[in-house]
Amino acid sequence: MSDAGYYSSSKKCDDICDEICGQGSRAALSMSRVRCFLRGLELRTCVLFFVFIPIFIFGIYLHGQKISYFLRPLWESPPKPFHIIPHYYHENVSMETQCQLHGWKVREFPRRVFDAVLFNNEVDILTLRWNELYPYVSQFVLLESNSTFTGIPKRLLFAANRDKFKFVEPRLTYGTIGGRFKKGENPFVEEAYQRVALDQLLKIAGIEDDDLLIMSDVDEIPSAHTINLLRWCDDIPPILHLQLRNYLYSFEFYKDSKSWRASVHRYQTGNTLYAHYRQTDVLLADSGWHCSFCFRYISQFVFKMKAYSHCDRVRFSHYLDPKRIQDVICKGANLFDMLPEEYTFKEIIGKMGPIPHTYSAVHLPSYLLNHAEEYRFLLPGNCKRESG
Template identity: 80%
Template sequence: MSDGYYNFKKTDDICDEVCGQQASRAALTMSRLRCMLREYDIRTCAFLFMVIPLFIFGVYLHGQKITYFLRPLWESPPKPFHEIPHYYHENVTMETLCNLHGWKIRESPRRVFDAVLFSNEIDILALRWNELYPYITQFVLLESNSTFTSLPKPLLFASNRQQFKFMEPRLTYGMIGGRFRKGENPFVEEAYQRVALDQLLRIAGIEDDDLLIMSDVDEIPSAHTINLLRWCDDIPPVIHLQLRNYLYSFEYHVDNKSWRASVHRYKTGETRYAHYRQADIILSDSGWHCSFCFRYISEFIFKMKAYSHTDRVRFSHYLDVKRIQDVICRGADLFDMLPEEYTFKEIIGKMGPIPRSYSGVYLPAYLLNNAEKYKYLLPGKCKRETG
């Protein structure tokens, strides 16, 4: 009986016998702790000491991915746009096109102003301006000697201005000095430059009911879209443009969800240059957004360090030349991020490299007419020069 009793005796009783009944409370506590640890073998302890640090290191490396993947849990999708069907064919009259959109044709077209903040996208600027040239009254460009992140920047447009000599009669150019405030939120500097662009527009001579295109350089409205809006009456006072979204070149078609570009019927004292949602109406299939579409690797590195989302460069190896070239040719993400979506279905559906597109249909005419010069933007030409 006694053998059986000891086989089933409580652990606390065993510890009391080992450590002594008359021990102090502190000694008794330590004795019990040692007894508890005896229940775990060395391999289990070693496993715990390895797994916990590895888990912490994994969160450090991939915390941003975890945050983006769990985004649907705390952030709801934005209110959907009211999408207007977009009709166009070169053999259809403008009056018919206006009627198809529910608008009437004007006796004469409105004036159009295209205003941009310029950083370093010389080639994309050339595509944009040549696409829009027939229908723009005044091109307005503001350049700063500072990036949004307060890094010094050469005045690249000023040094390449000769390339755009054909546009001089329609160009209003301005330069603004950067404030170089280290540690400041980059969006503050960006807002500061957009306010300066408002002032430059007034210098350019914009008036009430003129059309104003608000978009980044790489958000390129199609020429026929702008021609439609300038000829049609009763268009909305503010209308966003849905653009085909590309990354690195026109080989990697991400989706058709680019929406920040907009066209405004200018109103003195009310219209302010901005780059966020300003209306609920969007015109379908209105152009192209080609993000990070650079000729040189050095231009990729510059933008990664210069634009408002510079916090995405979490590790220095992200700026490695070989890595960037590999990422471009795989259609992967420069910042090793997950898609910025609001549902698990869309996040999972877009994970991994972007599928290649081999279609060269419906691209800017100037690009196709100068294909040899801009071949790096065409399907199958992912290799970049270092610069």
Template identity: 75%
Template sequence: MRCCSTMNSISSKSDGMKNRHRFEFAESRLTYGTVGGRFVKGENPFVEESYQRVALDQLIRIAGITDDDLLIMSDVDEIPSGHTINLVRWCDDIPEKLHLQLRNYLYSFEFFLDDKSWRASVHRYRAGKTRYAHFRQSDELLADSGWHCSFCFRHISEFIFKMKAYSHVDRVRFSYYLNPSRIQDVICRGADLFDLLPEEYTFQRIIAKLGPIPRSHSAVHLPGHLLQNVDQYRYLLPGNCKRESG
């Protein structure tokens, strides 16, 4: 699905068709669609997001999904592991809605935040009932199911675009937050791009997470595709915090 606008009604470009050749191995199983932006100034950004998710529901039906097919609902930076997907494929009578516990990383796999990501989910599809959503839908949670790598971009320009174009825009309180040199420094320190307190709900957890994220120097239990293509994705590995300008 290609969307012509962001949540904030900013025109967006897509590299999807340019990179289409990378998915030739599954070409016969892919369904493409485009949704035009509504570009309504001053509107709540989540109205635009909801509009895009409805369009995605329609594309899923066009692709030919049927009852009891497994449907993964996750953001692009939420990556279920291959072992997880095989497990739910091979097991009988899995829950109708199963959330996936993912390991949270920030900027790269050098900065492990916690293991509290839970919004990604797997659904047994039901025509007329299943809708694409990104909130709590069940009490069932499969532990250690993959990775959530937030703000894991190659180029500084991508950081700036996301800071301005998505639900984070109200966090950009000062223009210097978008300074490329500052962003690069924040990335290498494992600090917060918006100088905000940790998103926790007890003082104990807030205090425990204050300051930069401790570095990890391990490449154990990372996505297999990443480890098999180190040269292409080196910026995601520990010790490679410098980003390209883009």
């Protein structure tokens, strides 16, 4: 038999698919090859392709944010450490001695102090803040917009509750600004737009060179004695960040003392711009409280979750379910089901899980303790919230 004859009559076939060899139709042959391929797959391969890979992809979809936060130390280094100034205070120590302990001289008369904030919906926390700072602030400056940072229309809540703040009215400079309502825009752009407007409002309020300017969010509350110290002491740094005790939901859940964005500036015309990022390496220790998401009503939690600059953390609609939010508050867990935002695996692992309860109400804003019945939701042991 010739070679040509041998090859024309002996086409190669796999044993498991020998029945498809010689089929004439191209379509039939293609379908048969698919069946042949499927029959040839091992069970382990099928399980891998059709079970584990889809589960893996779905797991990445559900927990991708957690994975990226946990692996953060691999690609992001910790920021440069602050130079921390020890903070000395006791009610029975004179101001001259306190200034000397910090390496500063006492002034003949105190500086004027301006407290400037952007307001969203934090009526209760604003009340605590302004009562804490009232003895030492010369001018309260508040800017309110009819838009959230995410472009959601909102009513002017401060204007609606202005009667609650009559005690600051003689020292209040209040301004409003219309939102731009640009769909799809990064929320930080709107936030920056409102902070620039706050710069202009400060000028209207009459701020001058060497006045002290407090730059912080409403829920970042400097302690009264800290501001009194800075207004009475000479030679303080031109910009000083404040280390605040970090709380979540109320003063029951103490996280750490890593809140640093609040700052105090010796105002300089043309150089001082209202901002909420790191502007110096100098940090004054133990200077107040940061009480994040410390709201009276569940509806306020829902509103802020949708309204603030990190609204992208609301990845699933059930995050906004009131029953879930109430459960998260009482556990001290994370509203967005996120891992801690840390830069080392040790710190991430150490902070995983709910925040431990604390039952200390020592050294909290005095107005809070003097009006404990009205603000009981902010004190340890009172995690239940009204719906609103």
